[in-house]
């Protein structure tokens with residue numbers, strides 16, 4: 067599904083290399099976790115995949131189903147099935163959550179040549195999914211992420227993910243800021259979406275999330291590269307020992 | 318399209334000091350057929366005398382530092398073709414309201430509703446002025462005259478002397494429905510002056526809506542007198558032609574516990590200047606004034622100036638100015654806003670924000686916020702910002718599949734939201750928002 071090969075990325079504004087030859091492959095239907103120390107480049111990776119401005123790819127490639135992501139506009143990547151749940155979801159005053167989400171859903175459908183969702187259908191679907199995530203109707207009416215608590219913002223990201231039904235989901239620290247119950251809700255939401263045609267790249271600092279969302283592979287990222295990959299036990303090792311030995315051993 | 322839309326015959330004399338332009342005034346007056354007036358005769362004569370004394374502003378006038386006044390003083394405007402049918406459906410048509418239609422500034426009785434409405438007395442200036450007696454007699458030109466200090470506003474004085482029509486509304490109770498003034502164009506070269514006088518008696522309430530297009534050039538004045546506890550909501554959404562010139566003045570006197578709320582939506586116009594002069598004279602009163610402006614210099618030059626002067630002369634009053642301008646393709650926005658807190662106006666709460674969203678580097682925003690405070694127990698703040706589209710928000714929207722053009726529409730609406738919040742009525746706010754959205758979307762797709 068997602069294939070990243072020897073990706074080198076630097077900042078456009080300054081001469082700072084952040085990704086230094088990162089390779090990673092997530093086959094269809096799998097969940098991969100990415101862990102790594104602060105500043106190792108995890109969010110940068112997710113931004114570059116989603117198409118944020120300000121980064122220059124100097125070497126390497128990133129493809130989804132064999133198509134190069136890097137030449138596409140962010141909205142084209144979204145329509146192609148890529149979704150990024152932000153580490154810090156953005157507040158947009160004056161734009162209703164529902165209006166925004168419905169526009170997004172229909173823009174993607176339109177881009178794929180599918181029929182747009184009627185407002186009735188849309189409302190019904192949102193209400194159902196919001197209920198599962200325990201997002202109340204009042205929150206849906208508010209402007210995008212405005213006045214949402216940290217945890218509510220993260221739940222709103224998952225609601226959007228559920229509505230947009232992407233095939234490749236990247237989640238950047240969706241678990242941080244969630245209380246224990248919210249973590250379960252979000253995990254249930256993600257697990258409900260799991261299927262043979264959908265893949266996940268879950269960036270997290272905590273093994274706890276991976277108890278709920280069982281990963282197929284865990285990658286350890288350091289200084290812009292994947293330095294070690296393994297099974298779920300790798301996350302346990304990080305939890306117990308920290309990164310010190312792991313990185314020393316890999317480096 | 319670099320040339321000015323009017324012929325400028327005025328040559329400003331090189332006199333230092335008082336920026337008078339007497340030649341311009343004579344030429345301007347000559348081109349006008351001044352009505353004698355009935356009940357307003359004295360006010361008109363006084364205005365003319367005041368005007369001759371002050372002259373029209375020249376480009377060196379400090380109050381006209383950012384906007385060229387000459388197109389407003391030129392004797393006649395250049396003809397502007399009548400615009401085709403708007404692709405937008407007319408605003409407010411589904412509301413229960415009383416409509417008054419003005420064509421090139423003249424009341425069109427046949428196209429208007431019957432003017433009887435509970436709690437409210439409506440006349441048109443032209444009809445009322447056939448008589449020598451009218452309740453507006455003591456008001457017409459009065460608030461305009463008192464609004465000449467400390468800054469002169471000669472175009473308003475010209476209007477008092479020369480306006481032929483407008484509405485005179487006296488509200489005694491709660492107006493049963495909103496009054497909607499619709500302006501239409503007929504003559505390509507119409508030089509329109511309209512003058513409204515509004516008197517809200519104790520506890521009276523009125524919502525006044527104004528839409529449409531006015532003339533090739535327009536000069537409008539509203540004098541609004543709010544007695545104790547009165548509430549006036551004024552919402553304008555004029556569909557301005559791209560080449561249009563317009564100047565308007567609102568003079569409001571706000572008595573104790575009264576509330577004034579004004580909102581203006583402005584899209585296009587070559588040269589627009591709106592002055593609001595608000596005197597808060599009674600305790601516990603409030604005045605809010607807001608505008609959302611969209612300017613695109615692509616079709617022709619765009620210059621939009623909002624000039625506000627709010628005077629607090631009583632205790633525990635609140636004033637709020639929210640001005641937002643979205644500018645692109647070399648459009649220019651101006652904001653001059655002043656809050657004057659007089660001695661004794663304790664516990665004043667004055668707020669002013671003016672912001673521009675520049676969609677490219679060629680557009681510009683000039684802001685001159687001012688505070689002048691002579692009371693010691695007040696809370697006043699002002700801020701002005703000029704910025705571009707928030708890239709973070711832009712990326713967030715696009716990462717969800719919202720195309721770039723559509724994302725800009727969302728972010729422009731987001732930027733304007735604070736101004737629209739000033740429209741209290743949810744239905745009206747929704748309609749203005751929809752109008753804006755439709756307009757922006759059409760633009761985005763062009």
Ligand SMILES: Nc1ncnc2c1ncn2[C@@H]1O[C@H](COP(=O)(O)OP(=O)(O)OP(=O)(O)O)[C@@H](O)[C@H]1O
Nearest residue numbers: 077084102103104105106107108109110111120153
């Ligand atoms: N726009 C930028 N300007 C300057 N430095 C940047 C920029 N973006 C990223 N960096 C730097 O690149 C490095 C990687 O940042 P990134 O946010 O990708 O790390 P991360 O792995 O997500 O960290 P965390 O676990 O704290 O979220 C950091 O050193 C960061 O300071």
Ligand SMILES: [Mg+2]
Nearest residue numbers: 108109110153
């Ligand atoms: Mg990060």
